[in-house]
Amino acid sequence: MSDVPALAARHLLVLRRSRRTVFELRVEEIDLRSGEALAVLGPNGAGKSTLLRTLAGLERPVHGQIEQKSVAGPVTMVFQRPIALAGSVAHNVQVALLGLHLSRREARKHVEEALRRFGIARLAEQRAATLSGGELRRLALARAFALHPAVLLLDEPFDDLDAAAQDSLSLDLRRAIEDTDVAVAVVTHDLRRALLLSDRIAVLVDGRVEQIDHRERVIAHPATPAVARLVGMSNLIPGEIAREASDDLPVVTIDRDHRIPVTGDVPPGARVWVGLRPEHLKVDVGRGQGTPIGQGTVRHLVSDGLVSMVTIDWAGFELRTHLIAGRGLARTLAPGDQVKLAVRPEDVHLLPRRKD
């Protein structure tokens, strides 16, 4: 991994006009570094694909600059719906090498290596048009990696794949990124994929980069409520910092009867959002496993067989927590039950709340 960017974009403004609206993408600064993957995360319509296409040179920014700093290879992109060109799988990869002016032997070596890397060497002579969705994605990635690019831009590379195919392709892709010195940007709306693949995460909301940082920092310390929601911090409660009279520890006052303990040096009176991941909201736990924050009422339970997602009313807010399905409380809880809630102050994340 290198700190030197392979591709750097500064002060970008991109306008996309449709019949009635103009979408505006503004990016102050974004770098793609060699040997590193940056996940671009965001809801639908946030401008993720527009950003990728701009970095690929397919959209022209109104102003700003994009500079390819690494000349070790080209900038290439794999689209959300990759095409299969007429001919065999091997031919599809070979075609991508036409611009490199390689000897026949070198080209064959590139093709074989790329197909092997993505586990489709056995399909080399098969017609590309007959590939399954997963195989076609692998072909598109093999085609891109065969170019030995300096920068690789991936637009939703796992779209429409089943979970098993997504997992297996993620692993192959992660390995390919680690084995090569390519700088990767991968657009996804799937947090789990973003975490699996990336070293850093950029969160895009409404055409703006809300946060760009190492993945652990984005997950633990989202910068805005929108980022918090996107990274799974679904419990967001508005409150105000106060001091407990008894021990002078900071708390967030939600209302007269509800407080949440927090840590750190926070100024009293500050308006904040309390961010709490579902797995950090404890239900009916013993002492020592969290600070009690009062009672809540179970509103709703839903399970996918592995995890039970429980919605609890507390202080007029709907909080969510996760329990292991089929075990302990998850087996006995029912809507209407009263439960004791607790949190650990160090699990609580505070976000500044602007005045409305």
Add this chain to the structure above:
Amino acid sequence: MDDAGLAAILRITARTLEVCFSALALAVALGLPVGIALGRRRFTGRGVLISIVNSGMGAPPVVVGLLVALLLWRHGPLGGTGLMYTKGAMVIAQVVIALPLIIGLTLAAVGSLDEDWDLQVRTLGIPPLWRLWLLLREIRLGLFAAFIAALGGILSEVGAVMMVGGNLEGETRVLTTAILMHTQMGQFEMAMGLAAVLLGLMLLLAGLLTAIQQGGRE
């Protein structure tokens, strides 16, 4: 049928092929780039152009012949070229008939590709001429369908070539105009012979193009 009759049929057949293939080559040279551009580019007035092309695909050949005749007539805008009643005039009329078919079917074939096909190929860094080759390869089924339709249209067409060619013996007489003339003169044996050659040619050429088209399907 005597030897002279057979020799006449051969000469007429050769002239028919010469006129038809010249017209097809010109129509392909002009229509292919236009069809590709109309299929891939988005611009103001594209819809109008496509409507004109689609209307042209069904234009009556006799009307096309009339328009070309008006252009090439001695006192017409292109009368000075002296092309009227020559093979050149017949080629022009047949190009006008074949052009909408080539453009229309090419643009339909190109339009069936993915919206971002060009972008995807471009991001692979493939040089422009190779990209064009890949595009033609990708739409080859549609292209051969266009060739077959255009060739069928001009080979069997009689109204336009009669009007601008004049069916002059040894100069502008082709299979269709010869069949018409011999039928009108009651020389059914000769007309039947010519019709058999025309049908045979149609089957042979369409079969050949179809074989190439389907052979390319891996």
